[in-house]
Amino acid sequence: MPPLQIGPITVDTPVVLAPMAGVTNRAFRTLCREAGASQGFYPGLYVAEMVTSRALVERNVESLRIVTFGEDETPRSAQVYGVDPATVGAAVRIIAGEDRADHVDLNFGCPVPKVTRKGGGSALPWKRQLFTDIVRAAVEAAEPHGVPVTVKMRKGIDDDHLTYLEAGRIAESLGVAAVALHARTAADYYSGTADWTAIARLKEAVRSVPVLGNGDIWSAEDALRMVRETGADGVVVGRGCQGRPWLFADLAAAFHGVTTRVRPGLRDVADAIYRHGELMIDYFDGDEGKGMRDLRKHMAWYLKGYAVGGDARRALAMVSTQAELREHLDALDLTQGYPGEDAEGPRGRAGSPKQPHLPYGWLDSRDLDAEFEAKLREAELSVSGG
Incomplete structure (x- = not known):
């Protein structure tokens, strides 16, 4: 497959x-990049956590941390959220x-x-002029700085309020470098099966810039199938790599x-896991406690499918120091091989379809x-990373 431009x-x-x-802070991005590079190919783009435009303009410390990259990260990719054109x-x-x-x-x-x-987020393209602005x-x-801008979106708010084809054409006409589609609506949340046919339709509508597909890529074979079935120029991988940074080695090899x-x-x-912990401590400027607390959320993802008892899982989900982490990891049966498909597939909680929370009267026009x-200025979130 040709390179992604x-x-x-x-x-x-x-x-x-x-x-x-x-999840995608500098520590986790490092693990994913290292895995992808292990195949001898340039491994892909690794995007940092979302930073809110208001928080960044206000020079919020955590927001500035999010857009601080490692010396060896190249290219550096940041994602911005906002609802006010001037602030964005x-x-x-x-x-x-x-x-x-x-x-x-x-x-x-x-x-x-x-x-x-x-x-x-996924509600905004419904207001087409606001999206355009x-x-x-x-x-x-x-x-002026030669930095390309891309757009990541969903199909729309729900099946009765789809926006992705129009939004894709608008973004293309305004000079974005690529558009990516998570083939679900806001109402779908992360439930059900991603509608890859929507990616194919977007690819037909947007011709001059790359179209990327996102949704239900749990393996390298899924990625190849998405590209084959939709004509997408590349794939965006989210939940499928949680606790599996080595998935990027598989993806690099497959492509x-x-x-x-x-x-x-x-x-x-x-x-x-231990290397992830070391990188987390470094990310938080040597704060061991903060690094270990942030690592805890990853434990269930890493251990999915492996024969690790409930007590060990609970202990690892409560680690506070590197020494504790090392002790609990060494206590596992480390002779276990790969458990097969039990370690693969969906990660985390997909949840169920939800009625989207929207501003009053949002769908009226x-x-x-x-x-x-x-x-709009008041509506800007002031906290980054979520």
């Missing part, structure tokens, strides 16, 4: 790590103008209530025609009323 950035392997709140433009100007990232992605895909009830502001802010797949035994998994427009 995102503006001036050429990516040998057409794979993107999706930004995930509380200012945030992108900071990222591009201060050389904080080489690529900016705009979030129009988040389905969580605290985002959609503000009119943001935000994308234009971001592209114009980034263009270059290599059949080798990584099938780690429990000792390999334990080594990955495709246009933005004056009252809500006046509230």
